[in-house]
Amino acid sequence: MKIKSVRARVFQWKGKTVPPQGNFCSNAMDLVYSNTESMSTFRFHSWTVVEIETDDGIVGIGNVALAPAIAKAIIDQYLTPLVVGQDPWDYEYLWQRMYRATHAWGRKGVTMAAISAIDLAIWDILGKSVNKPVFKLLGGRTKEKIPCYYSKLYRGDLKEMQDEAQKFMDQGFTAFKMRFGYGPAHLQHGVKENLKSVEAIREVIGYDNDLMLECYMGWNLEYAKRMLPKLAKYEPRWLEEPVIADDIDGYAELNAMNIIPISGGEHEFSLYGFKQLLDKKAVSVVQYDTNRVGGITAAHKINALCEAYSVPVIPHAGQMHNYHLTMSTLASPMAEYFPIFDVEVGNELFWYIFDGEPIADNGFLQLRDDVPGLGLTLKTEYLDQFDIIE
Ligand SMILES: O=C(O)C(=O)C[C@@H](O)CO
Ligand SMILES: [Mg+2]
Numbered sequence: 001m002k003i004k005s006v007r008a009r010v011f012q013w014k015g016k017t018v019p020p021q022g023n024f025c026s027n028a029m030d031l032v033y034s035n036t037e038s039m040s041t042f043r044f045h046s047w048t049v050v051e052i053e054t055d056d057g058i059v060g061i062g063n064v065a066l067a068p069a070i071a072k073a074i075i076d077q078y079l080t081p082l083v084v085g086q087d088p089w090d091y092e093y094l095w096q097r098m099y100r101a102t103h104a105w106g107r108k109g110v111t112m113a114a115i116s117a118i119d120l121a122i123w124d125i126l127g128k129s130v131n132k133p134v135f136k137l138l139g140g141r142t143k144e145k146i147p148c149y150y151s152k153l154y155r156g157d158l159k160e161m162q163d164e165a166q167k168f169m170d171q172g173f174t175a176f177k178m179r180f181g182y183g184p185a186h187l188q189h190g191v192k193e194n195l196k197s198v199e200a201i202r203e204v205i206g207y208d209n210d211l212m213l214e215c216y217m218g219w220n221l222e223y224a225k226r227m228l229p230k231l232a233k234y235e236p237r238w239l240e241e242p243v244i245a246d247d248i249d250g251y252a253e254l255n256a257m258n259i260i261p262i263s264g265g266e267h268e269f270s271l272y273g274f275k276q277l278l279d280k281k282a283v284s285v286v287q288y289d290t291n292r293v294g295g296i297t298a299a300h301k302i303n304a305l306c307e308a309y310s311v312p313v314i315p316h317a318g319q320m321h322n323y324h325l326t327m328s329t330l331a332s333p334m335a336e337y338f339p340i341f342d343v344e345v346g347n348e349l350f351w352y353i354f355d356g357e358p359i360a361d362n363g364f365l366q367l368r369d370d371v372p373g374l375g376l377t378l379k380t381e382y383l384d385q386f387d388i389i390e
Contacts (some may be wrong), residue, residue: 026218119295
């Protein structure tokens, strides 16, 4: 079997969107002087879909959501020539070809996301070619079903956040991730608002359910050090990305305080990046995203590393490409789950592009044993709501 062609298309959403609301999520731009754009940097309204076809007619599907137009250009100009004509079963060789050919300017960020998309499509082909779901090629089923946590609760009106938490608790979720709206730039007022929001959610979900807290890199070390003791009484399962992804020593310092487990990794890349995080004990929960970290070829190796370090892997974003990794390793106890909503931040956009994503049932996800590959197809229902760039 040989790879015949690679097609990368950007799906740019042009349909209805829910407008941004106030300080809905702290983020790295919050700390930049004279920043009026902070919240508008925080949108993911396009996606790159990669289809790889083999000479025997199998089509594998991959995707990348980081800087989709740039990812497409990297795939078209640099990666496609490296994989066309090659055997997809040589996936490690192909991964190294892509990684090393782009190494001088790639390594992390959008280049690795582009490599991930190709790798995902390759694994989809492998599963389809032997009529097995991808998780069966990675170690098989380690769980009857996958526990997942509800991930939305953007900062808005507190009563509305409470209603949202209640609604999804009623649907059987037992773990919830909420977003902070405020950081150092908002001074003591922001500290109070942040604490109020955690208190409001705990009021609804109680202490028998898990609560995770998301900073999305919007804090700094000094602020995070002040916040940790104040948040401890709310017993969060973790505090996520308190500082920017490059401040690995900052993560390590916060994690060493042993007040709240620190999580991160959704903006880290490759086996080497995660070895560094683990060696420095920077995170207590690893959150790679398979469509950024280097695809399944890289994520599978990182799972093994995390198993050896006894650090749980709870991948960023959920989605099918991550669920196959979670299903196939004991290192991964749980998945994230972005619920189906109108298009807002864009975390929900994949529901409008793909069919086949599992829907949470009572806080659990199931992968089917009888669907080969990754199990996704392209949805036709919303095609007229996208500009599609070839
Ligand atoms: O789900 C997460 O962990 C993210 O960081 C998503 C991002 O949109 C921030 O909420
Ligand atoms: Mg996150």
